[in-house]
Amino acid sequence: MHIIGGGLAGSEAAWQLARRGVPVRLYEMRPARATEAHRSDRLAELVCSNSFRSASLDSAVGLLKEEMRRLGSLVMQAADAARVPAGSALAVDREIFADEITQRIESEPAVEVVREEVASLARFAGDTVIVASGPLTSTALYEDLRSLLHRDHLYFYDAISPIVTAESIDQTVVFAASRYGKGGDDYLNCPLDRAEYNQFVDAVLGAATVPTREFEKCIYFEGCMPIEELARRGPQTLAFGPMRPVGLTDPRSGRRPHAVVQLRQDDRRATLYSLVGFQTKMTHPEQRKVLRLIPGLERAEFVRLGSLHRNTFIHSPTLLRPTLELAGRTGWFFAGQLIGVEGYVESAVSGLLAGVNAGRTHRGRRCVAPPPTTALGSLLAYVTDRSRKDFQPMNANYGLFPPIAGSLRGREKRAALGRRAAVDLERWMADEEVDPAPPAFERRYSL
């Protein structure tokens, strides 16, 4: 059993296997070969923020963390042990966190940590392998994946547009139409008059942005340009670019707006909409403020905010089964940010499932996928949804959950979704005999 990448997903997968008595070899290329973002040779290093986001069950990522605890996640045990005060968020001391995971994995008798870059997957033919080499997968392995999966199924840069919930869009303001009527009424259009447009551009230009790292500078090719870069080129550039109103008439005014922001349906149930061409490096608080200036989005609930960074990920909808096994290749699994989930928690939990299923394969058992009514299942159903063409990485969020009967909204609706998830996870674990991995250690720190 082999795992490539000792990050969040790979470490969690190794733990799940080892705790089930499956011997595993974990390949990590650091310190011999560095990435652009990692700073140490530790396993499960957090490359940027020290936050695992909300700890509240009112958010899907809070629920996802609970599900991980229930499944015996090492990442959650280490995160809880390394917790630092951060209000309603779960933030950690990154050194303690990574030290804990490294120590636990290295002292597991069933795990051999091999400090070596894997340049090709060919050597694992016939073996069970989990590929969890992350968004900064080494160049050699990236090239190998490109030939294995075919070029079109592997992305290198990631231009993420914000996503809002459908119920938070003001339907009295937006109108449904496609430019020149091509494609029917597929888009929702937020119309801006000249004054609203000018105010919006001023706000974009005044917003704080996340600094661009050296390795990200080459990302800015046309078609992948952040909106603030476009705005900097001239006051009307956005109105001629992603906000062009051509071929559109606002049925309320009977006129063409000065500019529009187009919203594209992002899931089959039409509970989520993405802002088309709105990749941005504005900071998250600025995005919430500036994007709510757009008519129709004043009360927008963002389930994902925009970003732009190097990110190797595969086209999971066409390549992976919901069990995270590569279609047509028994025993080869993918996990982590590489499968198109976004975030530390999401990466780790996919490693957990890959570990569970690789372990089942090892014992000749059928692979399993959690129900889509759970936070884990809804996320994996999204990334492996075969009908999805325009695929972009996704966070855990309640918009991904199948609807519940009744007219509950807001907090009550989220509470009901959370309760259903808890019941369904328990039932799934019992039915499929998915036992939680035994715990690693008692809490040793009080921070």
Ligand SMILES: Cc1cc2nc3c(=O)[nH]c(=O)nc-3n(C[C@H](O)[C@H](O)[C@H](O)COP(=O)(O)OP(=O)(O)OC[C@H]3O[C@@H](n4cnc5c(N)ncnc54)[C@H](O)[C@@H]3O)c2cc1C
């Ligand atoms: C610059 C950057 C900042 C981010 N910031 C955040 C953030 O603040 N919050 C958040 O929630 N998410 C963030 N993410 C997204 C994501 O959550 C993290 O990247 C997360 O670490 C992904 O987990 P992973 O296990 O998939 O990959 P990683 O944690 O990156 O682990 C992959 C491991 O594989 C190793 N590896 C790569 N290639 C090879 C090879 N060929 N052979 C052997 N080993 C190899 C790497 O050294 C690495 O240790 C960020 C991503 C990037 C790129």
